[in-house]
Amino acid sequence: MPKYIVTIGLEVHAQLTTQSKMFCACPVEVGAEPNTNTCPTCLGLPGALPVLNEAAIEKTILTGLMLGCSTPPVVSWDRKNYFYPDMPKNYQITQMPFPLCLGGGVPLYDMAYPKDAQKSIVNPGKVVKLTRIHLEEDVGKSTHHDKFTTLDFNRAGTPLMEIVSDPDLDSAEEVVAYLTSLRQILIYGGVSDADMEKGQMRCDVNISVRPEDHPKEKLGVKIELKNLNSISAIRRAIKYEAERQIRCLETGEKLVQSTRRWLDDEGITDEMRSKEDAHDYRYFPDPDLIPLRTEAIVERMRSQVPELPHEKRARFESDYGCSVYDASVLASDKALASYYEAAVSADAKVPAKKLANWVINDLLGLMKDSEEGISACPVKPEDLSELVAFVESGKISNNQAKEVFAEMFATGQKAAPIIKAKGFEQVSDTGALEAIVEQILAANPDKVAEVKGGNEKAMNWFTGQAMKASQGKANPKIVTEIVRKKLLE
Numbered sequence: 082m083p084k085y086i087v088t089i090g091l092e093v094h095a096q097l098t099t100q101s102k103m104f105c106a107c108p109v110e111v112g113a114e115p116n117t118n119t120c121p122t123c124l125g126l127p128g129a130l131p132v133l134n135e136a137a138i139e140k141t142i143l144t145g146l147m148l149g150c151s152t153p154p155v156v157s158w159d160r161k162n163y164f165y166p167d168m169p170k171n172y173q174i175t176q177m178p179f180p181l182c183l184g185g186g187v188p189l190y191d192m193a194y195p196k197d198a199q200k201s202i203v204n205p206g207k208v209v210k211l212t213r214i215h216l217e218e219d220v221g222k223s224t225h226h227d228k229f230t231t232l233d234f235n236r237a238g239t240p241l242m243e244i245v246s247d248p249d250l251d252s253a254e255e256v257v258a259y260l261t262s263l264r265q266i267l268i269y270g271g272v273s274d275a276d277m278e279k280g281q282m283r284c285d286v287n288i289s290v291r292p293e294d295h296p297k298e299k300l301g302v303k304i305e306l307k308n309l310n311s312i313s314a315i316r317r318a319i320k321y322e323a324e325r326q327i328r329c330l331e332t333g334e335k336l337v338q339s340t341r342r343w344l345d346d347e348g349i350t351d352e353m354r355s356k357e358d359a360h361d362y363r364y365f366p367d368p369d370l371i372p373l374r375t376e377a378i379v380e381r382m383r384s385q386v387p388e389l390p391h392e393k394r395a396r397f398e399s400d401y402g403c404s405v406y407d408a409s410v411l412a413s414d415k416a417l418a419s420y421y422e423a424a425v426s427a428d429a430k431v432p433a434k435k436l437a438n439w440v441i442n443d444l445l446g447l448m449k450d451s452e453e454g455i456s457a458c459p460v461k462p463e464d465l466s467e468l469v470a471f472v473e474s475g476k477i478s479n480n481q482a483k484e485v486f487a488e489m490f491a492t493g494q495k496a497a498p499i500i501k502a503k504g505f506e507q508v509s510d511t512g513a514l515e516a517i518v519e520q521i522l523a524a525n526p527d528k529v530a531e532v533k534g535g536n537e538k539a540m541n542w543f544t545g546q547a548m549k550a551s552q553g554k555a556n557p558k559i560v561t562e563i564v565r566k567k568l569l570e
């Protein structure tokens with residue numbers, strides 16, 4: 082039996098974070114009453130004319146700059162003709178021969194792989210090649226009821242960026258890493274919220290298998306899995322579909338180019354239609370939109386390219402002494418990274434590495450159950466920094482700080498009043514502590530003799546007694562020092 086090679090290419094549609102739609106001034110808004118954000122243009126009424134949305138073009142070009150794409154000096158728009166039940170003009174305005182971005186690639190971050198695959202990454206540091214990125218419009222939304230269908234055109238005309246990869250992915254795990262890394266980058270650039278659960282990022286998967294001894298140029302029959310909308314489902318779907326195609330090849334069944342859907346409950350893919358080719362769509366230049374010169378926009382957007390997740394990660398390691406793991410966790414989420422940086426810059430004396438521990442272990446631990454992200458965190462970054470400063474100066478112990486932090490998280494209060502209310506303030510006043518130790522020494526001459534006779538371990542007993550006498554408020558470090566000094570010097 083020959084071995085088989087799986088090859089995957091992705092088409093990712095990402096909704097752009099613009100105020101208005103792609104070709105009209107209707108607002109882009111989730112959760113509005115059906116059909117309230119519509120006009121003749123996005124309803125596809127005859128005679129209505131499209132007008133380009135500059136912000137959508139800028140954000141697409143910015144995406145291209147972040148991903149190392151090039152932008153042709155002139156781009157244009159085309160009509161893709163099809164029967165669209167949720168777009169009455171029956172064509173989609175998209176870009177065919179002259180898209181906004183060409184080439185480029187998506188870096189696969191190690192931590193973007195599924196957890197169980199991070200220890201065995203086949204191609205570490207891989208950058209998946211992109212074919213192109215083009216800009217188009219979304220269609221409306223149809224909801225099928227028992228005996229009828231309702232249509233909502235609020236979504237019709239929403240700017241959609243389509244990111245098309247080369248057939249350059251080798252496994253379901255790489256696809257997960259691709260989508261997760263891409264999502265991070267889109268969020269970093271502020272171009273899309275890219276939440277798959279909310280349909281802001283949707284994915285079509287082209288997958289083929291071929292026997293190992295076939296040349297790479299001769300890919301197997303391409304089968305498309307349409308409209309996958311969760312990363313874990315995508316992984317299951319690809320695994321299933323690759324195995325199904327291999328089974329077909331082995332039993333001599335002929336594979337035909339086609340489009341399938343993933344039925345998550347049953348864990349199978351199911352054929353929808355045999356696939357039409359590009360020429361079936363009868364693309365032609367949209368006569369209502371003239372071609373666009375891009376050079377000035379590209380120059381303008383160059384200055385907007387943000388620090389990317391892998392660049393931030395490297396800086397956290399070099400400037401803040403974060404471990405590779407900590408830096409990766411922090412940089413994986415733009416809002417989390419900003420929170421951390423705000424905490425670090427609040428007080429230069431608090432070690433940045435310690436703050437990283439607090440953010441990752443304690444803060445994320447408490448945030449685990451919360452639906453909202455770090456932006457809803459009740460503890461301000463500067464308040465976390467202050468808490469850690471109290472630990473560093475010996476005002477409270479680490480364990481006490483954890484308790485204080487939980488309270489800060491629950492109430493949104495700052496550390497100081499909680500420390501006070503809990504009576505946690507450590508006594509670090511050397512004079513007061515010396516008096517306590519003196520008393521204990523005087524009351525226990527036999528134990529003193531024991532230590533002086535060479536049993537240094539008995540010293541711990543004195544420290545314990547002093548802690549008890551101070552009701553746990555003594556700074557144990559200072560008490561130990563005093564006991565040692567009094568007994569041994």
Ligand code: ZN
Pocket residue numbers: 102105106107118119120121122123124238
């Ligand atoms: Zn409109």
Ligand code: MN
Pocket residue numbers: 094217243
């Ligand atoms: Mn598309």
